[in-house]
Amino acid sequence: MKTYRIEFTQKIPVDLDTAWDFFSSPLNLSEITPKDMTFDVTSPNMEGIKMYPGMIITYKVSPLFGIKLNWVTEITHVKDKEYFIDEQRFGPFAFWHHNHHFETIDGGVLMHDILHYSIGYGPIGLIANSIMVSKKINEIFDFRYKKVEALFGKLP
Template structure:
């Protein structure tokens, strides 16, 4: 199985505690996901819920061509105000391992996302990644960066 790795970095002009509070709430993911993906958290969490190891989060999502599907991730690791990891348990990928890292910097937070993923179906999956999937993931993270800047402002230091 061919695996792929993408890394995204962004600086936020807010304190670490505020950053951590926002990104560890499962419901906030919908706020930074493109609307056309129809992303909805279907787990019974509320705005006060925060990630913890073993937490299962279920979603409805339309990753490609408007086709709705179920997705389930598990929060596998959490180190308070440092990092957390979500891994797909059911969904469109053969592998999805997403690390979220947070580091306090002068005037804000440096956030790093490390995504390791794989597409099923062998050669067809590799071709799909080259033609479509990788580009869609890059679009999602570009949208996410823009949405985060709109919510928190642009880091200027």
């Protein structure tokens, strides 16, 4: 099974507390996800909840062709104001491991994402990744980059 690695970075002009408060709230994920994915958090009673190790978060999402899928992630690791890791337990990928890192820099915060994923399905998965999945993941992170910039501003 082929595993892919993608990294994304972004600098935002806010303090670490502000960045952490926003990104560690599961409900804010839908705000920085493209609307055509119809991303909905379906876990009950999430208002005001911050991520913690062992937390299970359920979603409905339409990653491709408008087909609604269930997605279940577990927050496996959290180091307050430094990083958290989410891993897919059920969903569209054979493997999904996403590190979110936060670091104070001059004038703001550097966010660094490291994503490992696999589609599975042997040669069909390789083809699917090369013609659409990799492109879709990059589109999602490009959208997120622009949305975060619109919400918080940008650093040079």
